[in-house]
Every structure is written in structure tokens, then in C-alpha cells.
Amino acid sequence: MTNVCFAGVTGWTAPPILAGIDAADDLTLTAGVSRSAAGRSLVDATGYGEGQVYASVADALRAGPVDVLVDYTSASAVKDNVVTAIDAGVHVVVGSSGLTADDYADLDERARSRAVGVFAAGNFSMLAAILRRAAAIAAEKVGSWEIFDYASETKPDVPSGTARELAETLADVRRPGLGVPIEDLQGPVEARGADIAGTRVHSVRLPSYVVGAEVVFGAPGERLTMKYDPGTSPDLYAEGTLLAIRRVSEAAGVRRGLDTLLFD
Ligand SMILES: NC(=O)C1=CN([C@@H]2O[C@H](COP(=O)(O)OP(=O)(O)OC[C@H]3O[C@@H](n4cnc5c(N)ncnc54)[C@H](OP(=O)(O)O)[C@@H]3O)[C@@H](O)[C@H]2O)C=CC1
Ligand SMILES: O=C(O)C1=N[C@H](C(=O)O)C[C@H](O)C1
Secondary structure, eight states, X not given: OEEEEEETTTSSSHXXXXXXXXXXXXXXXXXXXXXXXXXXXXXXXXXXXXXXXXXXXXXXXXXXXXXXXXXXXXXXXXXXXXXXXXXXXXEEEEOXXXXXXXXXXXXXXXXXXXXXXXXXXXXXSHHHHHHHHHHHHHHHHOOOEEXXXXXXXXXXXXXXXXXXXXXXXXXXXXXXXXXXXXXXXXXXGGGGOEEEXXXXXXXXXXXXXXXXXXXEEEETTEEEEEEEXXXXXXXXXXXXXXXXXHHGGGSSEEEEOHHHHHHO
């Protein structure tokens, strides 16, 4: 049996994942984290689970048996939560966005030194994972691309975890070419987007968008556009998150990208 603590139990993403844990024979929800629901029982606050809701990950891990922490909190809270779990010897599944490649390098070193597994995916949906894998294949043959990152006007972090992970994945294949180097441009260079691991990433934040991502590959005389477009339900992230909970303990250190669990 794997005991799970879910940080972010009152959030938008939580319900289908909590329902999945509740329905699984091999997983138990033993603790939750949310400042506004702290002190309530999990079942009262969420409809699922056996333990309590705590105000912080540190409190939750002190209180009870936890094998895996799942973090769906926020870009500002996630790194401290992951460090707290690693230091407590607890494996971590990272759903929250906002961590950079440098953050993951720090966490990898820390996790390896404590023989803890950390599994992170910028996007736990199956189709987003397929986009990541398909884009990496395209980058082997096409040397120019840019990424468009779409999200609602209230999303606090840029670029999205989905777009950041995609750019960092493509950087493992190669760095895209630029027609005009950024330093030679005339006009505001921000118009060319942010440099994420060598890829120009353009973040759009408008009402009605849910986080989606588009990568456009350009070659002489032709283009290839790969676009991930989610609907409005958080159900998309449950299956991938449950898979990560079950497999996070397989290896020490940080592993990234749901596609690695689906295809490797
Ligand atoms: N990888 C993926 O596939 C996905 C990633 N995400 C990412 O997950 C994160 C959460 O998204 P979403 O569910 O929409 O967010 P919400 O804002 O709806 O929920 C956030 C949850 O985290 C809790 N929380 C936030 N900050 C803290 C803190 N400092 N200490 C304790 N609890 C905290 C909130 O409770 P309270 O305010 O009461 O503390 C709430 O329960 C975001 O970074 C988002 O980008 C989302 C969906 C899919
Ligand atoms: O903020 C969100 O809502 C989401 N964020 C994730 C990201 O930053 O990529 C992904 C998910 O689609 C929802």
C-alpha cells in the first residue's frame, strides 16, 4: 500500500486525482495540505481520504505515514514543498508549474543524495505527453521552431510548465536556429518572446484559455504545427498523475516528462 499526501487538496486540479486515489486498491490518501482547510478532516474537506488537512507540507509529513507527496499547489510554494519532502525521505510527484531547469538540477542532486525519487511533468495529460514526444522527433530533422503558450489571464507563472518542459525537451535534441540573432534585432526584443533553453516562447494570457501549447517547426517552403488544446476539465491530469505516484519510487533523483513513463 502506498500512502499519499496531496498538497493542494482544495484546488481546481485535485478532485479527479483524489477520486482516483480513493478508488485504487494500492493507494491510500493519508493527508492533505491547504491553508484554508487546515484542521478539517480530509473527508469533510474533499469527500475523500482518511486523515487530516494540514497548513503545510512539513506539518503533514510530521503527522503521519506518507510514502509519496503529490504537489499541485503553486509556482511560489512548490520548491519548498519538494525540498521538505526530499529531506523527509518522501518521494514526490510534481504537478505544480514554475520550476526551472536549474531548480530541477538542484532538486536532482538533493534527491539522489537521499535516495528519493522525484517525478515531474509540466503536463500530466496523455495528449500533451504525446506532443512532447512527437515534437522531440520533429526536432531531430527540423532545426527551426518556436513555441506559443496559451493560458487564462489569471495564471500567475510564465511560461506554463507545459511550454517550459517542451522547450527544455527540445533543447536536449538541439538548439533551434535564429534567422536574425536577438542582439542584432531592431525594435523591442521582447517581441521575439522569452528565451527558454534556446527556444523563443511566446506566452498569451487571455480569458477563456486553459493551458495549451503549440510548437511551430519551420523549414524552407513549409511548416509543421503541433498544437495541444485541452478542454476545461481537470480530469485530463488524473491518469498520468496516478501512474507517476505508482512509479516515482523506481529511481532516485529527478525524472521529467510523462512521455518517459508512457514510451520508454
Ligand atoms: N502538471 C500538470 O499537468 C498540471 C499542473 N497544474 C499546476 O498545478 C498548480 C495548481 O493548479 P490549480 O489546482 O489550478 O491551483 P488552485 O489555485 O486551484 O489550487 C491550489 C491549491 O494549493 C493550495 N496552496 C496554494 N499555495 C499553498 C501554500 N503556500 N501552502 C499550502 N497550500 C497551498 C491551495 O489551498 P489554500 O489556498 O487553501 O492554501 C489549493 O488547495 C499550478 O502550478 C498549475 O500550473 C495544474 C493542472 C495540471
Ligand atoms: O495553471 C494551470 O491551470 C495549468 N498549468 C499547467 C502548466 O503550467 O503547464 C498545465 C495544466 O494544463 C493546467
